[in-house]
Amino acid sequence: QSVLTQPPSASGTPGQRVTISCSGSNSNIGSNIVNWYQQLPGTAPKLLIYSTDQRPSGVPDRISGSKFGTSASLAISGLQSEDETDYYCAAWDDSLNAWVFGGGTKLTVL
Amino acid sequence: QVHLVQSGAEVKKPGASVRVSCKASGYTFSTYGISWVRQAPGQGLEWMGWISAYNGNTNYAQKFQGRVTLTRDTSTSTAYMDLRSLRSDDTAVYYCARESEYSGTYYFAYWGQGTLVTVSS
Numbered sequence: 001q002s003v004l005t006q007p008p009s010a011s012g013t014p015g016q017r018v019t020i021s022c023s024g025s026n027s028n029i030g031s032n033i034v035n036w037y038q039q040l041p042g043t044a045p046k047l048l049i050y051s052t053d054q055r056p057s058g059v060p061d062r063i064s065g066s067k068f069g070t071s072a073s074l075a076i077s078g079l080q081s082e083d084e085t086d087y088y089c090a091a092w093d094d095s096l097n098a099w100v101f102g103g104g105t106k107l108t109v110l
Numbered sequence: 111q112v113h114l115v116q117s118g119a120e121v122k123k124p125g126a127s128v129r130v131s132c133k134a135s136g137y138t139f140s141t142y143g144i145s146w147v148r149q150a151p152g153q154g155l156e157w158m159g160w161i162s163a164y165n166g167n168t169n170y171a172q173k174f175q176g177r178v179t180l181t182r183d184t185s186t187s188t189a190y191m192d193l194r195s196l197r198s199d200d201t202a203v204y205y206c207a208r209e210s211e212y213s214g215t216y217y218f219a220y221w222g223q224g225t226l227v228t229v230s231s
Contacts, residue, residue: 002154035217037155044205044224045147045155050217088155092216098171099145099157 006102022089132206139187
């Protein structure tokens with residue numbers, strides 16, 4: 001059972017915009033930033049969004065992050081087949097004094 | 111550029127211990143902390159703990175307190191994760207990840223390639 005809650009799956013057609021939600025509590029998302037990671041099968045996670053809404057160099061601007069209250073979202077617009085993989089949110093939890101992750105969302109491009 | 115290279119796959123029996131190493135290059139090792147994250151087969155990511163490469167201070171996830179020890183060797187720029195009393199549900203890929211800082215917030219921009227630890231009798 002993950003501390004942060006993500007939908008197990010999401011889907012969209014090429015060119016569409018999809019969002020992946022990440023729900024937490026006051027001790028994590030409510031008081032700290034959120035990072036998002038993308039993980040291709042058999043590989044290490046890759047940083048997608050840091051500090052809630054910042055993109056590392058090389059991440060296209062069709063990918064964005066946001067937060068409101070105790071929930072965060074990852075948005076991918078202009079969906080491409082290469083976006084089909086797993087996505088994880090993460091935040092620091094002040095009560096647990098630990099990084100906590102969402103259970104992951106598998107994005108399918110139909 | 112920054113590289114984190116982990117040791118190879120391990121097969122252990124229940125009750126045994128395992129050590130996974132993470133050799134860093136491309137930056138000043140003592141400047142950034144290292145976290146360890148594991149992923150059981152078909153499951154999500156789970157943070158295990160963090161070590162300061164500067165002074166060796168550690169912070170362990172409650173779940174692993176007493177069973178995991180994180181250390182580092184600044185002379186070889188290597189971080190180590192020792193896990194004891196292995197159980198079958200410790201079977202997972204173990205990753206090291208280097209922290210980065212942005213305006214007082216932290217994230218993992220660099221990851222090792224992962225080390226599969228299989229616990230089986």
